[in-house]
Amino acid sequence: MNINWVGLWTIIRREIARLWRVPVQAFLAPWISALLFIFIFGYVVGGRIALIGGHKYLEFVLPGIVMLNVVNAAFLQSTSQVYFSRFLRYVEETLVSPLSYAEMIAGILIVVIIRAVVTAIGILILAALFGASSVDGIGEFLFWIVAVSAVFGLLGNIVGLWANNFEQLTILNVFLITPLSFVGGVFNTIKMLPPYLRWMAWGNPFFYFINGLRHSMIGFTEAPEGLGMAVTLGLVVVMFAIVLRLYSIGYGLRE
Amino acid sequence: MTTPALSISHLRKVYRSGTVAVDDLSLEIQPGDFFGFLGPNGAGKSTTIHCVTGIATVTSGTIKVYGVDAVKDYREARKLVGLSPQQFNVDQFATPYQIVDWMGGYFGMNAAERKARTEMLIERFGLKEHAKKRFRELSGGLMRRVILARALVHDPKLLILDEPTAGVDVELRRDLWRYLQELNRDGKTILLTSHYLEEVERLCRTIAIINGGKIVQHGPKNEFFTEPGGLEAAYLRATGAEADHVAAQ
Secondary structure (H helix, E strand, C coil), X not given: CCCCHHHHHHHXXXXXXXXXXXHHHHHHHHHHHHHHHHHHHHHHXXXXXXXXXXXXXXXXXXXXXXXXXXXXXXXXXXXXXXXXHHHCCCHHHHHCXXXXXXXXXXHHHHHHHHHHHHHXXXXXXXXXXXXXXXXXXXXXXXXXXXXXXXXXXXXXXXXXXXCCCHHHHHHHXXXXXXXXXXXXXXXXXXXXXXXXXXXXXXXXXXXXXXXXXXXHHHCCCCCCHHHHHHHHHHHHHHHXXXXXXXXXXXXXXXX | CCCCCEEEEEEXXXXXXXXXXXXXXXXXXXXXXXXXXXXXXXXXXXXXXXXXXXXXXXXXXXXXXXXXXXXXXXXXXXXXXXXXXXXXXXXXXXXXXXXXXXXXXXXXXXXXXXXXXXXXXXXXXXXXXXXXXXXXXXXXXXXHHHHHHHHHCCCCXXXXXXXXXXXXXXXXXXXXXHHHHHHHHCCCEEEEECCCHHHHHHHXXXXXXXXXCEEEEEEEHHHHHCCCCHHHHHHHHHHCHHHHHHHXX
Protein backbone atom coordinates (compact mmCIF):
# COMPACT_ATOMS: atom_id res chain seq x y z
CA MET A 1 0.00 0.00 0.00
CA ASN A 2 1.38 3.40 -0.99
CA ILE A 3 1.07 6.02 1.70
CA ASN A 4 0.74 9.63 0.56
CA TRP A 5 3.09 10.99 3.26
CA VAL A 6 3.21 14.48 1.78
CA GLY A 7 -0.59 14.56 1.63
CA LEU A 8 -0.83 13.39 5.24
CA TRP A 9 1.71 16.00 6.35
CA THR A 10 -0.24 18.66 4.43
CA ILE A 11 -3.44 17.90 6.36
CA ILE A 12 -1.41 18.24 9.56
CA ARG A 13 0.13 21.55 8.38
CA ARG A 14 -3.28 22.90 7.40
CA GLU A 15 -4.87 22.02 10.73
CA ILE A 16 -1.97 23.39 12.75
CA ALA A 17 -2.29 26.63 10.76
CA ARG A 18 -5.98 26.68 11.71
CA LEU A 19 -5.11 25.99 15.33
CA TRP A 20 -2.68 28.91 15.38
CA ARG A 21 -5.52 31.23 14.42
CA VAL A 22 -7.33 30.53 17.70
CA PRO A 23 -4.65 30.10 20.41
CA VAL A 24 -6.80 31.62 23.15
CA GLN A 25 -9.67 29.24 22.47
CA ALA A 26 -7.41 26.24 21.86
CA PHE A 27 -4.92 26.56 24.70
CA LEU A 28 -5.39 29.55 26.97
CA ALA A 29 -9.04 28.75 27.79
CA PRO A 30 -8.39 25.18 29.00
CA TRP A 31 -5.31 26.27 30.92
CA ILE A 32 -7.24 29.02 32.73
CA SER A 33 -10.08 26.58 33.43
CA ALA A 34 -7.59 24.02 34.76
CA LEU A 35 -5.89 26.66 36.87
CA LEU A 36 -9.22 27.52 38.51
CA PHE A 37 -9.94 23.84 39.20
CA ILE A 38 -6.47 23.35 40.65
CA PHE A 39 -6.77 26.45 42.82
CA ILE A 40 -10.31 25.89 44.14
CA PHE A 41 -10.63 22.11 44.35
CA GLY A 42 -7.03 21.23 44.83
CA TYR A 43 -5.67 24.07 46.90
CA VAL A 44 -8.51 25.86 48.71
CA VAL A 45 -10.95 22.95 49.30
CA GLY A 46 -8.31 20.24 49.02
CA GLY A 47 -6.32 21.74 51.87
CA ARG A 48 -9.15 20.70 54.22
CA ILE A 49 -9.51 17.14 52.88
CA ALA A 50 -7.64 14.20 54.35
CA LEU A 51 -4.99 12.28 52.38
CA ILE A 52 -6.34 9.80 49.82
CA GLY A 53 -4.20 6.70 49.47
CA GLY A 54 -1.37 8.65 51.02
CA HIS A 55 -1.66 11.51 48.54
CA LYS A 56 -2.70 15.13 49.03
CA TYR A 57 -6.10 15.89 47.49
CA LEU A 58 -4.48 18.20 44.90
CA GLU A 59 -2.25 15.35 43.74
CA PHE A 60 -5.26 13.04 43.65
CA VAL A 61 -7.50 15.42 41.70
CA LEU A 62 -4.89 16.67 39.21
CA PRO A 63 -4.99 13.60 36.86
CA GLY A 64 -8.77 14.01 36.62
CA ILE A 65 -8.39 17.69 35.74
CA VAL A 66 -5.79 16.82 33.10
CA MET A 67 -8.04 14.11 31.67
CA LEU A 68 -11.10 16.40 31.56
CA ASN A 69 -9.15 18.90 29.51
CA VAL A 70 -7.56 16.29 27.26
CA VAL A 71 -11.00 14.88 26.47
CA ASN A 72 -12.39 18.33 25.74
CA ALA A 73 -9.40 19.38 23.64
CA ALA A 74 -9.56 16.19 21.57
CA PHE A 75 -13.30 16.29 21.04
CA LEU A 76 -13.45 19.99 20.17
CA GLN A 77 -10.45 19.81 17.83
CA SER A 78 -11.89 16.88 15.95
CA THR A 79 -15.47 18.16 15.67
CA SER A 80 -14.33 21.59 14.55
CA GLN A 81 -11.87 20.21 11.99
CA VAL A 82 -14.44 17.95 10.41
CA TYR A 83 -17.51 20.14 10.74
CA PHE A 84 -15.90 23.35 9.47
CA SER A 85 -14.29 21.56 6.54
CA ARG A 86 -17.81 20.43 5.59
CA PHE A 87 -19.47 23.72 6.42
CA LEU A 88 -16.99 25.75 4.32
CA ARG A 89 -16.77 22.87 1.82
CA TYR A 90 -12.98 22.73 1.79
CA VAL A 91 -13.26 19.04 2.62
CA GLU A 92 -13.78 18.77 -1.15
CA GLU A 93 -10.09 19.65 -1.59
CA THR A 94 -9.18 16.38 0.07
CA LEU A 95 -11.97 14.43 -1.61
CA VAL A 96 -10.70 15.33 -5.10
CA SER A 97 -7.09 14.50 -4.22
CA PRO A 98 -5.31 11.13 -4.08
CA LEU A 99 -5.61 10.73 -0.31
CA SER A 100 -6.92 7.52 1.18
CA TYR A 101 -9.64 7.69 3.82
CA ALA A 102 -7.20 6.33 6.41
CA GLU A 103 -4.79 9.18 5.61
CA MET A 104 -7.55 11.76 6.01
CA ILE A 105 -8.54 10.30 9.38
CA ALA A 106 -4.92 9.94 10.51
CA GLY A 107 -4.18 13.59 9.62
CA ILE A 108 -7.06 14.74 11.79
CA LEU A 109 -6.10 12.42 14.65
CA ILE A 110 -2.46 13.50 14.72
CA VAL A 111 -3.45 17.15 15.19
CA VAL A 112 -5.98 16.11 17.84
CA ILE A 113 -3.20 14.32 19.72
CA ILE A 114 -0.80 17.26 19.37
CA ARG A 115 -3.41 19.62 20.83
CA ALA A 116 -4.21 17.21 23.67
CA VAL A 117 -0.54 16.68 24.58
CA VAL A 118 0.21 20.43 24.57
CA THR A 119 -2.89 21.04 26.71
CA ALA A 120 -1.81 18.35 29.19
CA ILE A 121 1.77 19.61 29.43
CA GLY A 122 0.53 23.15 30.03
CA ILE A 123 -1.66 21.95 32.91
CA LEU A 124 1.24 20.04 34.44
CA ILE A 125 3.35 23.20 34.34
CA LEU A 126 0.56 25.15 36.06
CA ALA A 127 0.17 22.42 38.67
CA ALA A 128 3.90 22.56 39.36
CA LEU A 129 3.32 26.08 40.69
CA PHE A 130 1.20 24.45 43.41
CA GLY A 131 3.74 21.70 44.01
CA ALA A 132 1.77 18.88 42.37
CA SER A 133 2.89 17.68 38.99
CA SER A 134 4.57 14.35 39.54
CA VAL A 135 4.55 11.83 36.73
CA ASP A 136 5.68 8.41 37.95
CA GLY A 137 5.64 6.69 34.55
CA ILE A 138 6.13 8.94 31.56
CA GLY A 139 5.45 6.13 29.07
CA GLU A 140 2.21 5.20 30.77
CA PHE A 141 1.25 8.88 31.06
CA LEU A 142 1.77 9.39 27.32
CA PHE A 143 -0.15 6.20 26.55
CA TRP A 144 -3.22 7.53 28.36
CA ILE A 145 -3.04 11.01 26.84
CA VAL A 146 -2.55 9.68 23.31
CA ALA A 147 -5.02 6.79 23.54
CA VAL A 148 -7.80 8.81 25.17
CA SER A 149 -7.35 11.74 22.79
CA ALA A 150 -7.56 9.22 19.92
CA VAL A 151 -10.85 7.88 21.31
CA PHE A 152 -12.35 11.37 21.54
CA GLY A 153 -10.76 12.47 18.28
CA LEU A 154 -12.58 9.61 16.57
CA LEU A 155 -15.81 10.30 18.44
CA GLY A 156 -15.54 13.98 17.47
CA ASN A 157 -14.98 12.92 13.88
CA ILE A 158 -18.27 11.01 13.90
CA VAL A 159 -20.11 13.97 15.44
CA GLY A 160 -18.46 16.34 12.94
CA LEU A 161 -19.74 14.17 10.09
CA TRP A 162 -23.20 13.87 11.57
CA ALA A 163 -23.86 17.43 12.71
CA ASN A 164 -25.79 19.77 10.49
CA ASN A 165 -25.64 22.82 12.72
CA PHE A 166 -23.48 24.26 15.49
CA GLU A 167 -25.86 23.18 18.25
CA GLN A 168 -25.55 19.52 17.30
CA LEU A 169 -21.79 19.78 17.80
CA THR A 170 -22.25 20.36 21.52
CA ILE A 171 -25.04 17.87 22.27
CA LEU A 172 -22.75 14.92 23.02
CA ASN A 173 -20.48 17.07 25.15
CA VAL A 174 -23.34 18.38 27.27
CA PHE A 175 -25.34 15.19 27.68
CA LEU A 176 -22.69 12.47 27.68
CA ILE A 177 -19.06 13.52 27.95
CA THR A 178 -19.30 16.04 30.79
CA PRO A 179 -21.67 13.97 33.02
CA LEU A 180 -19.72 10.73 32.53
CA SER A 181 -16.39 12.41 33.13
CA PHE A 182 -17.60 14.03 36.36
CA VAL A 183 -18.92 10.75 37.73
CA GLY A 184 -15.88 8.87 36.44
CA GLY A 185 -13.72 9.69 39.43
CA VAL A 186 -12.25 13.11 38.75
CA PHE A 187 -12.87 14.34 42.28
CA ASN A 188 -13.45 11.14 44.21
CA THR A 189 -12.57 7.47 44.55
CA ILE A 190 -15.14 4.76 43.81
CA LYS A 191 -15.25 4.01 47.53
CA MET A 192 -16.57 7.50 48.17
CA LEU A 193 -19.64 6.75 46.01
CA PRO A 194 -22.76 5.31 47.68
CA PRO A 195 -22.51 1.50 47.45
CA TYR A 196 -25.53 1.24 45.11
CA LEU A 197 -23.76 3.52 42.58
CA ARG A 198 -20.33 1.90 42.61
CA TRP A 199 -21.19 -0.64 39.90
CA MET A 200 -21.79 2.23 37.50
CA ALA A 201 -18.14 3.24 37.61
CA TRP A 202 -17.10 -0.11 36.13
CA GLY A 203 -19.29 0.51 33.07
CA ASN A 204 -18.07 4.07 32.65
CA PRO A 205 -15.04 4.30 30.34
CA PHE A 206 -14.05 7.61 31.93
CA PHE A 207 -13.33 5.76 35.13
CA TYR A 208 -10.65 3.70 33.36
CA PHE A 209 -9.18 6.76 31.62
CA ILE A 210 -8.91 8.79 34.82
CA ASN A 211 -7.81 5.85 36.92
CA GLY A 212 -5.13 4.95 34.36
CA LEU A 213 -3.77 8.47 34.19
CA ARG A 214 -3.84 8.72 37.97
CA HIS A 215 -1.81 5.53 38.21
CA SER A 216 0.75 6.90 35.75
CA MET A 217 1.09 10.11 37.75
CA ILE A 218 0.90 9.12 41.42
CA GLY A 219 0.69 5.33 41.40
CA PHE A 220 -2.85 5.25 42.85
CA THR A 221 -5.27 2.84 41.23
CA GLU A 222 -8.68 1.30 41.86
CA ALA A 223 -8.84 -1.04 38.86
CA PRO A 224 -6.46 -3.45 37.12
CA GLU A 225 -4.26 -1.46 34.73
CA GLY A 226 -4.49 -4.07 31.96
CA LEU A 227 -8.29 -3.94 31.96
CA GLY A 228 -8.31 -0.16 31.51
CA MET A 229 -5.75 -0.30 28.70
CA ALA A 230 -7.66 -3.10 26.95
CA VAL A 231 -10.93 -1.15 27.17
CA THR A 232 -9.28 1.97 25.78
CA LEU A 233 -7.41 0.25 22.96
CA GLY A 234 -10.59 -1.66 22.12
CA LEU A 235 -12.46 1.63 21.82
CA VAL A 236 -9.75 3.06 19.55
CA VAL A 237 -9.90 0.05 17.22
CA VAL A 238 -13.71 -0.12 17.08
CA MET A 239 -14.15 3.61 16.59
CA PHE A 240 -11.43 3.80 13.94
CA ALA A 241 -13.23 1.04 12.05
CA ILE A 242 -16.53 2.93 12.32
CA VAL A 243 -15.00 6.22 11.14
CA LEU A 244 -13.20 4.48 8.27
CA ARG A 245 -16.47 2.92 7.19
CA LEU A 246 -18.26 6.29 7.34
CA TYR A 247 -15.56 7.87 5.16
CA SER A 248 -15.65 5.02 2.66
CA ILE A 249 -19.41 5.39 2.15
CA GLY A 250 -19.06 9.18 2.08
CA TYR A 251 -21.34 9.73 5.07
CA GLY A 252 -21.62 13.47 5.66
CA LEU A 253 -18.82 14.08 3.18
CA ARG A 254 -19.95 13.32 -0.31
CA GLU A 255 -23.21 14.17 -2.02
CA MET B 1 -7.32 2.99 -30.39
CA THR B 2 -6.59 5.92 -28.10
CA THR B 3 -7.77 5.68 -24.51
CA PRO B 4 -10.33 8.44 -23.89
CA ALA B 5 -9.36 11.16 -21.41
CA LEU B 6 -12.76 10.71 -19.83
CA SER B 7 -15.18 7.90 -20.43
CA ILE B 8 -18.54 7.90 -18.68
CA SER B 9 -20.81 4.93 -19.21
CA HIS B 10 -24.45 4.72 -18.11
CA LEU B 11 -23.90 7.05 -15.18
CA ARG B 12 -26.86 7.42 -12.87
CA LYS B 13 -26.91 9.59 -9.79
CA VAL B 14 -29.87 9.61 -7.43
CA TYR B 15 -29.68 11.84 -4.36
CA ARG B 16 -30.93 10.71 -0.95
CA SER B 17 -34.00 12.90 -1.49
CA GLY B 18 -34.86 10.67 -4.46
CA THR B 19 -34.02 13.32 -7.05
CA VAL B 20 -32.56 11.76 -10.18
CA ALA B 21 -29.82 14.26 -11.11
CA VAL B 22 -28.12 12.21 -13.83
CA ASP B 23 -29.85 9.44 -15.71
CA ASP B 24 -28.04 6.91 -17.91
CA LEU B 25 -25.47 9.42 -19.09
CA SER B 26 -22.71 8.22 -21.38
CA LEU B 27 -20.03 10.30 -23.07
CA GLU B 28 -16.40 10.22 -24.07
CA ILE B 29 -13.86 13.00 -24.22
CA GLN B 30 -10.78 12.38 -26.33
CA PRO B 31 -7.28 13.35 -25.13
CA GLY B 32 -6.43 16.91 -26.10
CA ASP B 33 -10.04 17.90 -26.69
CA PHE B 34 -11.59 21.14 -25.48
CA PHE B 35 -15.02 19.92 -24.50
CA GLY B 36 -17.99 22.17 -23.78
CA PHE B 37 -20.64 20.82 -21.43
CA LEU B 38 -23.80 22.88 -21.65
CA GLY B 39 -27.17 22.77 -20.00
CA PRO B 40 -29.61 24.83 -17.98
CA ASN B 41 -29.33 25.19 -14.20
CA GLY B 42 -30.11 21.88 -12.50
CA ALA B 43 -29.56 19.88 -15.70
CA GLY B 44 -26.91 17.67 -14.08
CA LYS B 45 -23.63 19.26 -15.24
CA SER B 46 -22.15 19.86 -11.81
CA THR B 47 -23.43 16.53 -10.50
CA THR B 48 -21.70 14.74 -13.37
CA ILE B 49 -18.49 16.61 -12.59
CA HIS B 50 -18.85 15.82 -8.89
CA CYS B 51 -19.20 12.12 -9.70
CA VAL B 52 -16.06 12.24 -11.84
CA THR B 53 -14.01 14.00 -9.17
CA GLY B 54 -15.27 12.15 -6.08
CA ILE B 55 -17.30 14.93 -4.49
CA ALA B 56 -20.44 12.89 -5.13
CA THR B 57 -20.99 9.16 -4.92
CA VAL B 58 -22.01 7.26 -8.03
CA THR B 59 -25.35 5.42 -7.88
CA SER B 60 -24.51 3.25 -10.89
CA GLY B 61 -22.43 3.30 -14.04
CA THR B 62 -18.71 3.61 -14.63
CA ILE B 63 -16.32 6.52 -14.96
CA LYS B 64 -12.81 6.15 -16.31
CA VAL B 65 -10.14 8.82 -16.46
CA TYR B 66 -7.48 7.89 -19.02
CA GLY B 67 -8.62 4.31 -18.56
CA VAL B 68 -8.41 4.39 -14.75
CA ASP B 69 -11.63 3.60 -12.89
CA ALA B 70 -12.56 6.71 -10.90
CA VAL B 71 -14.44 4.68 -8.26
CA LYS B 72 -12.48 1.45 -7.84
CA ASP B 73 -9.03 2.99 -8.36
CA TYR B 74 -9.93 6.48 -7.23
CA ARG B 75 -6.49 7.49 -5.95
CA GLU B 76 -4.84 6.93 -9.32
CA ALA B 77 -7.72 8.57 -11.16
CA ARG B 78 -7.66 11.67 -8.94
CA LYS B 79 -4.00 12.34 -9.81
CA LEU B 80 -5.02 12.92 -13.41
CA VAL B 81 -7.78 15.46 -12.76
CA GLY B 82 -7.79 19.11 -11.72
CA LEU B 83 -11.08 20.71 -10.72
CA SER B 84 -12.10 24.33 -10.60
CA PRO B 85 -15.55 24.10 -9.01
CA GLN B 86 -18.41 26.49 -9.39
CA GLN B 87 -18.44 27.32 -5.67
CA PHE B 88 -15.51 28.61 -3.63
CA ASN B 89 -14.80 25.49 -1.59
CA VAL B 90 -11.80 26.76 0.35
CA ASP B 91 -10.78 27.62 3.89
CA GLN B 92 -11.81 31.28 3.75
CA PHE B 93 -9.22 32.27 6.35
CA ALA B 94 -6.28 30.77 4.49
CA THR B 95 -4.14 32.81 2.08
CA PRO B 96 -4.03 32.21 -1.68
CA TYR B 97 -0.47 30.92 -1.30
CA GLN B 98 -1.51 28.41 1.36
CA ILE B 99 -4.53 27.28 -0.66
CA VAL B 100 -2.47 26.51 -3.75
CA ASP B 101 0.45 25.07 -1.78
CA TRP B 102 -1.76 22.79 0.31
CA MET B 103 -3.47 21.45 -2.78
CA GLY B 104 -0.05 20.56 -4.19
CA GLY B 105 0.66 18.81 -0.90
CA TYR B 106 -2.51 16.72 -1.06
CA PHE B 107 -1.33 15.56 -4.48
CA GLY B 108 1.98 14.44 -2.99
CA MET B 109 4.20 17.13 -4.53
CA ASN B 110 7.39 17.70 -2.55
CA ALA B 111 8.26 21.09 -1.06
CA ALA B 112 10.51 22.23 -3.92
CA GLU B 113 7.99 21.26 -6.60
CA ARG B 114 5.18 22.95 -4.71
CA LYS B 115 7.14 26.13 -4.19
CA ALA B 116 8.09 26.43 -7.86
CA ARG B 117 4.63 25.59 -9.13
CA THR B 118 2.76 27.74 -6.58
CA GLU B 119 4.94 30.77 -7.26
CA MET B 120 4.55 30.32 -11.01
CA LEU B 121 0.75 30.11 -10.77
CA ILE B 122 0.49 32.98 -8.28
CA GLU B 123 2.49 35.07 -10.75
CA ARG B 124 0.58 33.85 -13.80
CA PHE B 125 -2.81 34.67 -12.30
CA GLY B 126 -1.74 38.11 -11.05
CA LEU B 127 -2.03 37.13 -7.39
CA LYS B 128 1.44 38.10 -6.21
CA GLU B 129 0.39 41.17 -4.23
CA HIS B 130 -2.57 39.28 -2.76
CA ALA B 131 -0.72 36.07 -1.93
CA LYS B 132 -0.59 36.73 1.82
CA LYS B 133 -4.10 38.12 2.22
CA ARG B 134 -6.93 36.02 3.53
CA PHE B 135 -9.08 34.48 0.81
CA ARG B 136 -12.20 36.11 2.24
CA GLU B 137 -10.64 39.56 1.78
CA LEU B 138 -10.28 39.10 -1.99
CA SER B 139 -12.67 40.31 -4.68
CA GLY B 140 -14.79 37.76 -6.57
CA GLY B 141 -12.47 37.87 -9.58
CA LEU B 142 -9.37 37.28 -7.46
CA MET B 143 -11.09 34.43 -5.67
CA ARG B 144 -11.82 32.82 -9.01
CA ARG B 145 -8.15 33.13 -9.99
CA VAL B 146 -7.09 31.37 -6.77
CA ILE B 147 -9.48 28.51 -7.51
CA LEU B 148 -8.07 28.17 -11.01
CA ALA B 149 -4.48 28.25 -9.78
CA ARG B 150 -5.36 25.57 -7.23
CA ALA B 151 -6.83 23.35 -9.95
CA LEU B 152 -3.62 23.56 -11.96
CA VAL B 153 -1.02 23.13 -9.23
CA HIS B 154 -0.40 19.43 -9.86
CA ASP B 155 -0.41 19.89 -13.64
CA PRO B 156 -3.39 17.56 -14.29
CA LYS B 157 -3.90 15.88 -17.65
CA LEU B 158 -7.65 16.54 -17.49
CA LEU B 159 -8.76 19.97 -16.34
CA ILE B 160 -12.41 20.35 -15.35
CA LEU B 161 -13.72 23.90 -15.15
CA ASP B 162 -17.21 24.34 -13.78
CA GLU B 163 -18.29 27.84 -14.82
CA PRO B 164 -14.81 29.31 -14.37
CA THR B 165 -15.72 32.76 -15.67
CA ALA B 166 -18.91 33.27 -13.68
CA GLY B 167 -18.75 36.67 -12.02
CA VAL B 168 -15.40 37.74 -13.43
CA ASP B 169 -14.71 40.87 -15.43
CA VAL B 170 -14.17 40.96 -19.17
CA GLU B 171 -10.41 41.41 -18.88
CA LEU B 172 -9.91 38.33 -16.75
CA ARG B 173 -12.31 36.35 -18.88
CA ARG B 174 -10.32 37.08 -22.02
CA ASP B 175 -7.01 36.51 -20.26
CA LEU B 176 -8.32 33.21 -18.99
CA TRP B 177 -9.50 32.21 -22.46
CA ARG B 178 -5.99 32.84 -23.81
CA TYR B 179 -4.44 30.82 -21.00
CA LEU B 180 -6.83 27.91 -21.45
CA GLN B 181 -6.14 27.86 -25.17
CA GLU B 182 -2.41 27.75 -24.41
CA LEU B 183 -2.90 24.87 -22.01
CA ASN B 184 -5.03 23.02 -24.53
CA ARG B 185 -2.45 23.60 -27.29
CA ASP B 186 0.14 22.08 -24.95
CA GLY B 187 -1.97 18.93 -24.78
CA LYS B 188 -4.15 19.37 -21.72
CA THR B 189 -7.68 18.02 -22.08
CA ILE B 190 -10.27 20.52 -20.86
CA LEU B 191 -13.88 20.02 -19.89
CA LEU B 192 -15.66 23.35 -19.59
CA THR B 193 -19.15 24.14 -18.38
CA SER B 194 -20.44 27.62 -18.91
CA HIS B 195 -23.61 29.61 -19.35
CA TYR B 196 -21.77 31.89 -21.78
CA LEU B 197 -22.40 30.33 -25.17
CA GLU B 198 -19.90 32.73 -26.75
CA GLU B 199 -17.22 31.27 -24.50
CA VAL B 200 -18.02 27.70 -25.48
CA GLU B 201 -18.29 28.66 -29.14
CA ARG B 202 -14.90 30.33 -29.06
CA LEU B 203 -12.98 27.71 -27.08
CA CYS B 204 -14.49 24.28 -27.54
CA ARG B 205 -14.13 21.74 -30.33
CA THR B 206 -16.72 19.28 -29.05
CA ILE B 207 -19.97 20.11 -27.31
CA ALA B 208 -22.53 18.14 -25.33
CA ILE B 209 -25.84 19.49 -24.11
CA ILE B 210 -27.41 17.94 -21.04
CA ASN B 211 -30.99 18.41 -19.93
CA GLY B 212 -32.90 16.60 -17.20
CA GLY B 213 -29.85 14.48 -16.44
CA LYS B 214 -29.55 13.14 -19.99
CA ILE B 215 -27.34 14.06 -22.92
CA VAL B 216 -29.67 15.51 -25.54
CA GLN B 217 -27.11 16.53 -28.16
CA HIS B 218 -23.44 15.69 -28.54
CA GLY B 219 -20.96 16.18 -31.33
CA PRO B 220 -18.27 18.29 -32.95
CA LYS B 221 -18.86 22.03 -32.72
CA ASN B 222 -19.62 22.43 -36.44
CA GLU B 223 -22.66 20.15 -36.08
CA PHE B 224 -24.25 22.84 -33.93
CA PHE B 225 -23.93 25.40 -36.71
CA THR B 226 -25.74 23.61 -39.52
CA GLU B 227 -28.93 25.60 -39.02
CA PRO B 228 -29.52 29.36 -38.64
CA GLY B 229 -29.07 30.74 -35.16
CA GLY B 230 -25.89 28.78 -34.44
CA LEU B 231 -25.15 27.38 -31.02
CA GLU B 232 -27.81 29.43 -29.22
CA ALA B 233 -30.60 28.11 -31.43
CA ALA B 234 -29.27 24.57 -31.12
CA TYR B 235 -29.05 24.94 -27.35
CA LEU B 236 -32.58 26.29 -27.03
CA ARG B 237 -33.91 23.55 -29.25
CA ALA B 238 -32.04 20.81 -27.41
CA THR B 239 -33.15 21.96 -23.98
CA GLY B 240 -36.74 22.52 -25.05
CA ALA B 241 -36.55 26.21 -24.18
CA GLU B 242 -37.34 27.28 -27.76
CA ALA B 243 -40.60 25.34 -27.80
CA ASP B 244 -41.55 26.79 -24.41
CA HIS B 245 -40.81 30.27 -25.71
CA VAL B 246 -42.99 29.78 -28.83
CA ALA B 247 -45.80 28.30 -26.75
CA ALA B 248 -45.72 31.28 -24.40
CA GLN B 249 -46.09 33.64 -27.36
